[in-house]
Each structure stands twice: as structure tokens, then as C-alpha cells.
Amino acid sequence: MTHRILIVEDEPSIAELIAVNLSHAGYEVEKAMQTDLAMNAMRESLPSLIVLDWMLPGKSGVQFAKELRANERTRSLPILMLTAKSEEADKVMGLDAGADDYVTKPFSPKELVARVKALLRRQSPVQDTGPLSVGPLKLDPISHRVLAVRPNAESKPIPLGPTEYRLLQFFMANPERVHSRANLLDKVWGSEVYIEERTVDVHIKRLRAALAPLDCDRFIETVRGSGYRITKTPTET
Structure with missing residues (x-):
């Protein structure tokens, strides 16, 4: 099964850079420039993972992450937070909001793809332990x-x-x-x-x-x- 990645990023050049690299890595990619468009993209089916920018028009990525975690349907959706904020307090705030990982701008596209792959691997249940x-x-x-x-x-x-x-x-x-x-x-x-x-x-x-x-x-x-x-x-x- 091909994983679908939703990129929520309001800067077109950055969104396209992420999309191109994830597509080359074999993922299906969808883009949304703000959170209401992201919700529309998730209405029929959820993506495998969201790459979510912190600073978005209308509603911040931090607030959106909190809402996703509070919703039963989207609670388990992996979130990779993407932002220019690099201080430890900012990273903790992003993780507290519900992000599973955190990448700061400017970023290496190879590192971002590696983190996406690592996050997706962690979603598969380990079945050999038994109950x-x-x-x-x-x-x-x-x-x-x-x-x-x-x-x-x-x-x-x-x-x-x-x-x-x-x-x-x-x-x-x-x-x-x-x-x-x-x-x-x-x-x-x-x-x-x-x-x-x-x-x-x-x-x-x-x-x-x-x-x-x-x-x-x-x-x-x-x-x-x-x-x-x-x-x-x-x-x-």
C-alpha cells in the first residue's frame, strides 16, 4: 500500500520542495495551504501522515495539532511539525501540542524524508509480542x-x-x-x-x-x- 502524505504548508516553494522529495521516495502527496483546506482533504479518508507547518494563516499548526489529538478520528494520525522555531521551549510546545516529531527550517529534504519513513514505520503494530x-x-x-x-x-x-x-x-x-x-x-x-x-x-x-x-x-x-x-x-x- 502506498502511503499518502498531507503537507499543510502556506509557502508554495517549501510545500513543493517537500512534495517533490516525498514523491521521489514513493509516497502519494497532497498539499493544503491552511487548516480548513487540510480538514477538507481529510474528510473522506485520512492520510498516513501530516507534515504540518507551525505558522499558518488563520489557525496555527500548534492549535490544529491540538484539535487533531482531541478528535477520536484523527487522534492516532502521525504529525511531523515543520517550523522555523528552533528554541527548546518551542520544540517542547510543538510536542506538547501533539506532534510526534519536529523538523526545523531550513531543513535537509533527505532528513525530512528519513523522519517521515521512521514515523511511518513506528505506526505498524508489533505483533510478535502477543497481548x-x-x-x-x-x-x-x-x-x-x-x-x-x-x-x-x-x-x-x-x-x-x-x-x-x-x-x-x-x-x-x-x-x-x-x-x-x-x-x-x-x-x-x-x-x-x-x-x-x-x-x-x-x-x-x-x-x-x-x-x-x-x-x-x-x-x-x-x-x-x-x-x-x-x-x-x-x-x-
Whole structure:
């Protein structure tokens, strides 16, 4: 299956540069100059991934990313944020808004294509682990669903973005082990492209926020100076 990439970028020359390089890499490409046009492009079918510019007319890419993450239909859509903002605080803001990765302008077209490929590879469920269970958390890699299951209570689905799902899947496949940020970047993001370790903290925060309504966030523990782990017996607070 050929992946379809939606480019949401208001500068025609940049949009065309991205489109040409992604087309040469074998992807179908569609362009939209602002967010309302992007929503129209997604009305009938969702793309495989969005390359989303931060600064757009009418509505910013950050606000659009937040809306996509709040919508059940688009919650799992991979988002690659593209922007001229390069300060750490700006990167964290973009990731907090829902972006899965971040590329700053000016950018290398080869790096952008590599990041698109890496993001798309991460969307495929890892099926060889089988169903996973830690505490009340149940993860089925085939259906790509996560549930909170407790005795004498109805099972509750836990909606996760694509990177948060991959993080949780890795944790649940390796419970009680402490994983450094570098190890998580290697195992969850892959070693093909450079991503800052600070990215891990942002996605851990997003994962905990998704688990919190069902009191499952306490199963993800921070081990000071070492990293993170998932535990079957969280410390009572």
C-alpha cells in the first residue's frame, strides 16, 4: 500500500520542495495551504501522515495539532511539525501540542524524508509480542487497542496517540526494567534519525496524561537519574 502524505504548508516553494522529495521516495502527496483546506482533504479518508507547518494563516499548526489529538478520528494520525522555531521551549510546545516529531527550517529534504519513513514505520503494530498485561492495563498489538480492566468493572478503552502507544507497548513488553532516555529513543523511535532526549520526557508526560483519567498513570514510574519503567506494583500515594 502506498502511503499518502498531507503537507499543510502556506509557502508554495517549501510545500513543493517537500512534495517533490516525498514523491521521489514513493509516497502519494497532497498539499493544503491552511487548516480548513487540510480538514477538507481529510474528510473522506485520512492520510498516513501530516507534515504540518507551525505558522499558518488563520489557525496555527500548534492549535490544529491540538484539535487533531482531541478528535477520536484523527487522534492516532502521525504529525511531523515543520517550523522555523528552533528554541527548546518551542520544540517542547510543538510536542506538547501533539506532534510526534519536529523538523526545523531550513531543513535537509533527505532528513525530512528519513523522519517521515521512521514515523511511518513506528505506526505498524508489533505483533510478535502477543497481548500484554501490566496491572489493569491490557494491550492488544493486533487490534492496536489499550484497555483498563479491573475486577467487577466495565473495561475502559484508553485512547493514545501513535508515539504514546509505542512507548506503552515497549514498557509493557519489558516490565519492571528501568529504561534510559537513550534506550527508549533507540527502541521506540529508532536510531535512523537524531531526536533529542528531551522528546522522551514530553511523550512520557503525554502518556501519563492519557492514563490518568483511569488512575493508570501511577504505573509509569520515574527513576531519578536513570530513566523510566512500568511497574506492576506502583507505590501508593
